[in-house]
Amino acid sequence: MGVRGLTSYIAKNAEQYLDSHELHDCDVVVDGDSLACQLYKSINSAFGGNYDQFYRVVCNFFGMLKQCNVTAYVLLDGGYEPKKLSTVRQRLRSKIGAIKYLNPFEQSTPTFPIMMREVFIESLVHCNVKFMRCIFEADDEVAALARKLKCPVLSFDSDFYIHNVMYIPSAYLSLKVFRRNILPEDGRKVRQRKDLVSEIDSNGDYSNHKNTQKKDCYYYMQCCAYQIANLAREKGLSKEMLPLFAILLGNDYVHTSIFKKFYMNVSMKKTGKNNTKQGKRIVALLRWLQHETMSSAIEKIINHVEKDKKEWLRDQIRDGISGYVNEKSMAYEYFGLENTVRDSKVKFTTPTVCHKMAEIETEASVERAQNDDSESNGEQSDTDDDITDDDDDDEKEEEETPLDLEIQMKQQMSLSSSFKPPEWLLNKILSGKLPRYVVDLITLRLYINTPQVENFQLEDCNRISVPILQMIFTILHANYPYQKEFRYLTRVQRRTDIEYKRYNSLCLDLRFNASTSKNHEFFKLIFRDFDNSEQIFKMIDETIPSDIQLLFVAIIYWSRYSKHFNVVYVSSLLLCQIVLAVHDSIVEPIRDRIKFEKKFKPNEIKKLMKSHQMTKVESGSMSIEACKTAITRDEVILAQFNFLDLFTISDKLRTKHTEFSSDIIHGFAEFQSIVYQLNCLNALCGEPYPNINISTCINGCFLFHTYMTLKERPNIRYYVKNFLLSLSPNIFNLFELELNVLMPFIECLSQESISKRKKRRNINKRKSREQRQNKSNEDNQLLNDGETTEKRDDGDEESDYEDLNNKFSCLSTGKN
Structure with a gap:
């Protein structure tokens, strides 16, 4: 959610509010979405997502926690609450603008690919980390679980500066593991430490590292930690007042514009000349709250708003405060933690705000009677130092007032508050098998499109998967009162703006049966418009290994509905899948040429090339699985040597920026959208096929450079066989066999x-x-005739140049 300006203020005054801390031998509750964004920031996403690299980065991180004997409990965000939609729309516009003007070589603003969170979950499963997807936003659940476990929170959300927990900002966590020795005589810590692990290496898999904990030493990660007492003590403020302080600063639910008149009556004197405008407001509010009780502060705030908004604002303040002191934790039961709490040195005070709410309401009712006619009881302000919303760039919002939004979303709010999905659906949501937007489709009948790196002159790349989304919506409402349509919030073509579209649910002859373990027949309806749908699924079931069956379904769907699909796209994708899934399972995935040559010496590569000359290996009637089994380690090393440059931005692309083509990326973005929706539909149908492992089939940088390499080749198979895989015949056989299997169902492959x-x-x-x-x-x-050429009408500069x-x-x- 976030409290505006608080992260910057704490960072500027870090020596007052942050303490050095060693993270080890404890539990930690992780805000999953926040951590995923922090870990992805170092990865270039201009080509649509390097998911394999991100997968290894996440595995490395949780491997480090494991070595430090830290047990992580990860909570993920669910659907959006209706009152947050105004903020969601604003952020969607910002994302679209950032992507539209993206510089692939200097990414000042990080962009996150569409399936980042799904790959994050893949990594958690691989590392055996416990996780749960919340129904709505995870912040309150994270704090409640941390209080029950008496352990710190790892996130990068300023709300945790207000929650009564030990908070470790993930940006201040060193991605290194240190060792500290302990003297055996008296157990005192020796003032020395040894750096065991350098900064996260995205080429290795640290998740399987065995804990080598010894009695005479321990391993830890260095970080900074914050506790609510730090802020309260520094400003002489009661801890119970901090939730109200956060609401006054403004968050995603209550915008500061509602407090405009109140701020005019708060003194801004001596708030620090070097502070930002929001920083001055923070200092002024903390000073003002020192002299108020909860009830008196609320009444003075409410007296500065219009009469018709008083009760609405009172409800918002009450709801906001209760969120910060929530003690209910669904995750505590979900993880089965009743008898597994570790001892902790972190001390927590029991929040008393909840217990005082009834008392406050009683006092407030008396004060309301006395102050109904009063418009202002606050302090007089120095107008020269006033901070208004008009000149605060960080707080620009849509013109709708909070009250207007509340009226507009009244029906959706009542639905979301009574959200009780059937048990089979709830289990899929909590276990992370379904993406977060499923809750939005049920409670709000809304899908918020995730913009990708694409050509903004063309139709939204996610439009290709809308038929699958309609199928998902139809299934989700099978057990609810029938809903005819849902809204689809997406970008406007050629403009940096957003719009709502409406799509109907599907009228199907076959009814979805949730009690059936695998709704295979229902899943097949995505190909109901295909003349050869039976042949497609027969080929999938009988020919394709189970781990890539759904991938081939996605490719065939892509070839049918995409206007950009061609043989180069499918060839690039199959090569990428072979490298990420097959090569990386045989040889350690190394993408950097220097590191590769350090591990496999050039002389060794030359010897392999001489001893492993191209021998004709006929695939014949071999299956895809048999082709995989026949691949040798030497073949993979030689193939990897040829593929290394495809994983990095080429010098030609850096010098000639015109080589960067959003048209090419647009086609691959369509495929990502199909995979995203197909995985969800497949999970809803009981997984008739194993879900696609995204990290083993998509690396945006590799796909782009492979496409650029293959697009000028008149015969792609010949080039792959005699150049890219000239010394790896079994790998080429696998590539060719997969193309041949797809050939009858994809026209351009014939x-x-x-x-x-x-x-x-x-x-x-x-x-x-x-x-x-x-x-x-x-x-x-x-x-020869001495005539002069006249200016042509076509005005084509390129033809003039020729x-x-x-x-x-x-x-x-x-x-x-």
Whole structure:
């Protein structure tokens, strides 16, 4: 959620509010979405998401926690609450603007790919980390669980400066593991430490590291920690007043514009010349709250708003305060932690705000009667130091007032407050098998589109998967009163703006049965418009290994509905999947040429090349699984050597920025959208196929560079066989076999289509040569006749440039 300006204020005054801390031998509650964003910031997402790299980074991080004997409990965000939609719309516009003007070489603003959170969950499963997806936002649940476990919270959300927990900002956590020795005589810590692990290495898998904890030493991660007493003690403020302080600063639920008149009556004198405007407001509010009780402060605040908004604001303040002191924890029961709490040295005081609410309401009712006619009881302000919302750039919001939004979302709020999904659906949500938007589709009948790196001149790349989303919506409302449509919040084509579209649920002859373990027949309805749907699924079930069955379903769907799909796309994707899933399972995934040559010496590579000359290996009637089994380690090393440059931004791309094509990325973004929705539909249908492992099939940088490499090749198979995989025949057989399996169902893969493509290229080349020759002859004639050429009407600069070159070539020919 976040409290505006508080993170910056604490960071600026870190020596007052943050304490050095060693993280080890304890539990920790992790805000999963916040941590995922922090870990992804170091990864370039301009090409659509390097999911394999992110997967290893997350595994490395939890491997470090494991070595420090830290047990993590990860909580993930669920759906949006209706009162947050105004903020969601504003942030969506910001994301669209950031992506539209993205510089792939200097990413000042991080952008996060569409399936980042799903890959984060893949990593948690691999590392055996306990996690749960909350129904709505996870902040209150995180704090409640941390108080029950008496352990710190790891996040980067300023709300935790207000919650009564030990808070470790993830930005201040060193991604290194240190060892500290303990003297055996008296147990005192020796003032020395040894750096065991350098900064996270995205090429290794640290998650399987065995804990080598010894009695004479311990391992830890250095960090900074905060406790609520730090802020309260520094400002002489009661801890119970801090939730009200956070609400006054403004968060995603209550915007500060409602407090505009109140701020005019708060003195801004001596708030620090070097502070920002929001920093001055923080100092002034803390000083003002020192002299108030909870009830008196609330009444003075409410007296400065319009009469028709008083009760609304009172409810918002009450709800906001109760969120900060919530003690109910669904995760505590979900993880089965009743008898597993560790001893902790962290001391917590029991929040008393909840117990005082009834008393406050009683006092407030008396004061309301006395102050109804009063408009202002606050202090007089120094107008020169006033901070208003008009000149605060950090607090620009939509023009709708909070009261207008509340009226607008009244029906949705009543639905979300009574959200009680059936047990089968609740289990899938809590276990993270379904993405967070599922709750929005049920409670708000709304889907908030995630913008991707794409060509903004074209239709939204996520539009291709809307039919799958309609199927998901239909299933979700099978056990609810029938809903005809849902709203789809997405970008406007060619503009940095958003709009709502409406899509209907599907009228299907087959009814969804939640009691059936695997709704295979229902899942097949995504291909109901295909003439050969039965043949498609027969091929999938009988020919394709289970781990990539759904991937092939996604490719066939992509080929049918995409306007950009071609043989280069599918070839690039299959090569990427082979490298990430097969190569990386045989040889350690190394993407950097220097590190690769350090591990596999150039002399060793040369010896392998000489001893492993290309031998013709016929796949014959081999299956895909048999082809995988036949691949040797030497073949993988030699193939990896050829693929290394495809994982990094080329020098040509850095020097010639025009080589960066959003059109190419747009096609792969469509595929990502299909995978995102198919995984959700597959999970809802009881997983008739294993879900696609995103980290083993998509690396945006590799896909882009492979496409750029293959697009100019008249015969892709020949190039792959004789150049990329010239010394890896079994890997090529796997690639060719997968193409052959897809060929009957994808038109552009047929031999006829390939021959037509080659023929078309030859015809275009011949026409181009004839046109250049004709222009050359005409220019020669004009030069000989002494005539001057007039300006052409087409205004094509490129043709002008070609004509100029032709003239020079003519002059050169005349000299010869």
